[in-house]
Amino acid sequence: MAEVFFFIAGIGAVCGAVGVVMVRNPFYSVLALVFHLLSLAALFLLLQAQFVAAAQVVVYAGAVMVLYVFVVAYVGGSAPGTLRAPVGRGQRATAVLFGLALFVELAIAVLGSGLKALDGDGPTVGASFGSPDHIGELLLTKFLLPFEVASFLLLIAAVGAVVLARRRGGIGEDDPDRVAVMDFRLPPGIGTMAEAVGGQSSREPLELGPGGGEPTRTGGKEGGW
Amino acid sequence: MSIEWYLVVSALIFSIGAAGVLTRRNPLVILLCLELMLNAANIALIAFARMWGNSDGQIFAIIVMVVAACEVCIGLGLVVALYRRRLPIDVDEIRELHG
Numbered sequence: 001m002a003e004v005f006f007f008i009a010g011i012g013a014v015c016g017a018v019g020v021v022m023v024r025n026p027f028y029s030v031l032a033l034v035f036h037l038l039s040l041a042a043l044f045l046l047l048q049a050q051f052v053a054a055a056q057v058v059v060y061a062g063a064v065m066v067l068y069v070f071v072v073a074y075v076g077g078s079a080p081g082t083l084r085a086p087v088g089r090g091q092r093a094t095a096v097l098f099g100l101a102l103f104v105e106l107a108i109a110v111l112g113s114g115l116k117a118l119d120g121d122g123p124t125v126g127a128s129f130g131s132p133d134h135i136g137e138l139l140l141t142k143f144l145l146p147f148e149v150a151s152f153l154l155l156i157a158a159v160g161a162v163v164l165a166r167r168r169g170g171i172g173e174d175d176p177d178r179v180a181v182m183d184f185r186l187p188p189g190i191g192t193m194a195e196a197v198g199g200q201s202s203r204e205p206l207e208l209g210p211g212g213g214e215p216t217r218t219g220g221k222e223g224g225w
Numbered sequence: 226m227s228i229e230w231y232l233v234v235s236a237l238i239f240s241i242g243a244a245g246v247l248t249r250r251n252p253l254v255i256l257l258c259l260e261l262m263l264n265a266a267n268i269a270l271i272a273f274a275r276m277w278g279n280s281d282g283q284i285f286a287i288i289v290m291v292v293a294a295c296e297v298c299i300g301l302g303l304v305v306a307l308y309r310r311r312l313p314i315d316v317d318e319i320r321e322l323h324g
Contacts, residue, residue: 006226010234017238017261021245026253033257036238040264047231047275049283052267052290059290064297071301072253075308092248099244106236110229115276118229123278130274130283143284150291157295164302165309 006046012039026076030068037061049130231272239265250315252307256300263293 016036044053242261274282
């Protein structure tokens with residue numbers, strides 16, 4: 001039975017990973033990554049890591065991915081990357097070759113390893129293996145210093161994100177009267193999340209198209225980056 | 226299932242993530258591919274923890290998740306800062322520190 005679940009979850013994880021890389025729209029990449037993370041949580045459960053699986057679902061697939069979705073919705077409204085074609089065929093072929101070479105190398109390293117225990121299922125462990133109380137006990141006794149350092153790292157990252165992404169002042173000029181080229185590529189007032197969050201009320205009013213009532217939409221194709 | 230299978234899945238996901246970092250231009254997608262690579266490392270850590278019957282590897286995986294969350298936090302902050310300054314969100318265009 002474990003084999004069936006392993007193959008379902010493993011194939012799901014690999015398909016999610018391929019989807020993250022191949023899909024053109026970043027929003028769908030994020031959704032593929034959520035699927036990938038849920039499959040990985042199933043793999044963790046098969047390895048008797050219950051607490052890590054729960055943390056994976058709650059923290060990763062829940063919190064971090066919501067952050068990604070918000071930023072993709074905020075930034076994706078005007079995609080300046082659509083000005084350029086995606087990477088050329090040569091770079092893509094090189095990347096695929098590099099990935100294949102890396103996989104072959106890692107597979108040789110794993111399969112040719114001298115570790116005898118790799119062939120087995122691992123030793124039989126009790127029900128407390130990977131349970132929250134066991135993990136919590138380890139975190140507060142044996143790994144107390146890494147635990148505290150990790151909390152400090154999270155604090156620094158939160159402060160750094162606030163400093164990086166704040167509205168104005170400090171980093172550089174963010175003059176609301178400055179007119180950029182990008183303002184003309186996407187007509188205002190079409191209800192993007194960027195307008196809702198950024199409050200860019202200083203843009204020009206809707207420019208009417210040649211047809212009369214319809215505003216001209218001069219943006220490129222969607223999700224080309 | 227034998228532990229080897231988990232390590233092969235880990236290697237496959239890591240390779241896909243590395244190829245994605247090389248292929249894509251959007252920093253958001255590059256961050257997602259970095260997440261793929263970190264998760265591949267997590268599977269390997271947890272598989273080895275199961276192999277030895279020792280929970281220490283699971284603690285390592287949790288610390289890796291913390292580091293990944295910090296990286297996402299800073300990376301998305303950078304992307305939002307780029308967007309605010311009307312810079313192109315394209316890693317090939319951001320080359321002021323390129324040397």
